[in-house]
Amino acid sequence: MAEMFQILAPDGTVNKPELVPAFDKIEAMYRQMVRTRYLDDRFMVLAKKNQMGTYAQFGGQEASQVGSVMALQPGDYIAPMYRSTGACIAYGWDLHLVIMYWRGHPEGWRIPPHLNMLPIIIDIAAQFPHAAGVAMGLKMAGKKNVVMSWIGEGGTSQGDFHAGVNWAAATESPAIFVIENNGWAISVPRAVQSKADFLMRRAEGYGIPGYLVDGNDLLAVHHIASKAAEHARAGNGASLIEQITYRMRPHTTGDDPKAYRTDAETQDWIDNRDPIDRIRKFLILEKQWDAEREVALKTEVEKEFAEALEKADTYTKPDPAALLEYAMVNPAPHLIEQQQVLADRIRMVK
Amino acid sequence: MTQLAEKPNPISEKKVMTLAAALTDGMDIALERDEKVVMYGEDVGVMGGVFRVTTGLQGKHGKHRVFDTPLTEEGILGTAVGMCAVGWKPVVELQFGGFLYAGLDQVISHVSRYRYRSRGRWNTPMVIRFPYGGGLNLLEQHHDSPETYLTHTPGIKVVFPTTPYDAKGLMLAAIEDPDPVVIFENIKLYRSVKEEVPTGYYTVPLGKARKVMDGSDVTLITWGAMVTQCEAAAKAALEAGISCDVLDLRTLVPLDLEAILESVEKTGRVVIVHEANLTSGFGGEIAALIAEKALFSLEAPILRVAGFDTMHSPFNPINHFHRPEPAYIADAIRKVLEA
Numbered sequence: 001m002a003e004m005f006q007i008l009a010p011d012g013t014v015n016k017p018e019l020v021p022a023f024d025k026i027e028a029m030y031r032q033m034v035r036t037r038y039l040d041d042r043f044m045v046l047a048k049k050n051q052m053g054t055y056a057q058f059g060g061q062e063a064s065q066v067g068s069v070m071a072l073q074p075g076d077y078i079a080p081m082y083r084s085t086g087a088c089i090a091y092g093w094d095l096h097l098v099i100m101y102w103r104g105h106p107e108g109w110r111i112p113p114h115l116n117m118l119p120i121i122i123d124i125a126a127q128f129p130h131a132a133g134v135a136m137g138l139k140m141a142g143k144k145n146v147v148m149s150w151i152g153e154g155g156t157s158q159g160d161f162h163a164g165v166n167w168a169a170a171t172e173s174p175a176i177f178v179i180e181n182n183g184w185a186i187s188v189p190r191a192v193q194s195k196a197d198f199l200m201r202r203a204e205g206y207g208i209p210g211y212l213v214d215g216n217d218l219l220a221v222h223h224i225a226s227k228a229a230e231h232a233r234a235g236n237g238a239s240l241i242e243q244i245t246y247r248m249r250p251h252t253t254g255d256d257p258k259a260y261r262t263d264a265e266t267q268d269w270i271d272n273r274d275p276i277d278r279i280r281k282f283l284i285l286e287k288q289w290d291a292e293r294e295v296a297l298k299t300e301v302e303k304e305f306a307e308a309l310e311k312a313d314t315y316t317k318p319d320p321a322a323l324l325e326y327a328m329v330n331p332a333p334h335l336i337e338q339q340q341v342l343a344d345r346i347r348m349v350k
Numbered sequence: 351m352t353q354l355a356e357k358p359n360p361i362s363e364k365k366v367m368t369l370a371a372a373l374t375d376g377m378d379i380a381l382e383r384d385e386k387v388v389m390y391g392e393d394v395g396v397m398g399g400v401f402r403v404t405t406g407l408q409g410k411h412g413k414h415r416v417f418d419t420p421l422t423e424e425g426i427l428g429t430a431v432g433m434c435a436v437g438w439k440p441v442v443e444l445q446f447g448g449f450l451y452a453g454l455d456q457v458i459s460h461v462s463r464y465r466y467r468s469r470g471r472w473n474t475p476m477v478i479r480f481p482y483g484g485g486l487n488l489l490e491q492h493h494d495s496p497e498t499y500l501t502h503t504p505g506i507k508v509v510f511p512t513t514p515y516d517a518k519g520l521m522l523a524a525i526e527d528p529d530p531v532v533i534f535e536n537i538k539l540y541r542s543v544k545e546e547v548p549t550g551y552y553t554v555p556l557g558k559a560r561k562v563m564d565g566s567d568v569t570l571i572t573w574g575a576m577v578t579q580c581e582a583a584a585k586a587a588l589e590a591g592i593s594c595d596v597l598d599l600r601t602l603v604p605l606d607l608e609a610i611l612e613s614v615e616k617t618g619r620v621v622i623v624h625e626a627n628l629t630s631g632f633g634g635e636i637a638a639l640i641a642e643k644a645l646f647s648l649e650a651p652i653l654r655v656a657g658f659d660t661m662h663s664p665f666n667p668i669n670h671f672h673r674p675e676p677a678y679i680a681d682a683i684r685k686v687l688e689a
Binding site: 077079106107109110111112113118119121123126128129130131132133134135136137138140141143147159160163164166167170171322325326327328329330332333334 | 388414419420422424425427428429430431432433434435436437438455456459460464465466467468469470471472473475504505507527528529557603604605607
């Protein structure tokens with residue numbers, strides 16, 4: 001049995017005081033966790049009200065996503081999947097664009113030039129070979145940057161998981177592969193995916209460092225992600241991290257977990273292992289946080305969301321021309337001909 | 351507009367090359383001209399590819415430019431997407447066209463969509479090349495002609511060089527093209543065709559068909575190794591006093607519809623020939639376009655000569671009944687004339 005790396009116990013007490021980073025860094029991450037939790041829940045409300053499309057919540061995985069992505073430095077890259085919205089927001093994705101993305105507004109899909117964020121990938125595991133390619137390309141260019149990518153425990157059963165991790169390992173490329181083991185692939189429990197006790201065991205087969213981490217312990221996640229990033233930056237290649245966490249929310253807007261798991265199981269995680277509660281307790285114990293600051297943070301986040309929503313709501317409506325844009329840099333004649341078909345259809349509907 | 355030939359610029363020395371050698375020469379020049387061009391795949395480095403198309407390139411340009419990789423089509427194609435994101439221009443080889451299927455998800459779901467999905471932030475200006483087609487005595491998946499999966503996939507350009515001159519010029523054009531381009535290299539043509547090719551740099555533009563033979567009775571529309579078969583059928587027909595307009599499409603995407611319609615309007619009779627199996631083959635798309643744009647120019651129903659709707663059979667001694675032969679094309683020519 002591999003030991004799960006932990007710095008903070010669920011009650012907020014410290015196991016490894018020597019590994020606690022500077023408080024300003026912890027506070028910055030804590031703020032992102034509170035912020036992303038609030039936004040995630042607001043997005044679900046928007047989706048339920050049909051003011052956003054299908055949305056995949058990450059609630060419960062804030063330590064896992066914020067703690068890992070905040071180990072990155074300027075010039076690094078991320079290769080997210082559909083449940084990585086928390087990581088993307090903490091990485092700097094503009095909030096009104098996030099809302100517009102999940103609404104299917106073309107301008108929300110336009111990845112801003114300031115963000116080294118690859119597109120959110122929907123089909124399971126395909127982002128891993130992309131991340132391996134980015135890593136190999138960074139290494140070949142002599143850059144000191146790294147790439148980080150996330151996958152669920154279900155995604156580890158895909159061929160692309162193996163193709164990506166093995167490639168980066170074999171080419172000694174600077175990639176950090178994070179398995180967010182949240183227990184459930186929609187309705188399918190972790191045990192169905194693999195006979196192995198822990199999925200990070202595969203690291204040995206790839207010849208790279210593998211880590212088993214308490215994914216709801218912000219400090220543990222951040223410590224290991226930083227270690228893997230330093231390892232990659234120093235030219236030592238890829239790492240595989242398994243973060244044990246829990247999807248406290250449904251799979252997506254359309255999912256009802258009552259069909260496959262007990263409320264008691266979910267409630268136990270919410271009551272006893274919530275990643276935000278744990279780091280908050282720690283900060284309060286260390287006298288680095290208090291109720292007053294909590295209220296101020298909540299007000300700040302509410303205001304930010306209201307402003308972003310307003311910006312998204314009042315954004316210029318999607319232009320149908322977007323349907324035919326960016327299909328090819330040098331469009332083939334049939335695409336140019338379809339511009340006329342689109343123009344005709346717009347006329348027909350008006 | 352049909353082009354008979356493009357003049358290389360600058361005009362340079364010429365050298366007799368096979369199609370394979372011309373492809374190698376094109377890649378060599380691309381590596382020389384653009385330091386962002388890299389080539390990788392299975393066996394492409396030390397060995398120079400199973401068909402030796404990358405022979406000498408690693409030795410000349412270095413292991414950092416031309417290299418062997420893990421044996422994984424989804425890895426080769428998926429990493430190429432990531433390589434593009436950080437500014438490289440990968441030219442990747444798949445060992446055989448039939449091995450494309452193992453990586454097809456990356457092509458359909460990512461190579462073709464990355465630019466659209468990111469609204470122009472991430473482009474995929476890669477080249478994917480592989481040997482395809484029948485006519486040798488190889489194994490299963492070594493003779494497939496999978497163009498339809500790619501022509502049906504939005505965002506991908508599809509190229510079929512059939513002469514050494516075109517092979518080099520289309521290769522250079524494909525590498526320079528800002529969109530993902532797939533080059534179908536015919537295994538039968540690799541070393542069976544030879545001609546003088548300029549040794550310097552030139553390109554053959556994507557989207558311009560080549561008029562192989564000029565005629566007025568029947569239009570033969572084809573690509574890849576079937577150009578040779580159509581040429582043989584057309585030459586035989588000419589002896590019987592029937593002249594065929596033979597079009598080598600060179601690229602299926604972008605398609606030179608203008609050249610097709612110009613010829614159809616002249617002859618009114620059309621035979622489309624391809625090596626891939628019949629149903630939902632690209633010949634059906636061409637027939638539909640002719641029906642939409644030039645129906646009233648037709649004097650006879652359009653005929654297609656193609657492979658059977660089975661897998662490419664492993665029964666090599668009888669596969670010439672599957673792969674279109676000049677005799678079957680000649681028969682179709684007769685039929686469209688009698689209609």
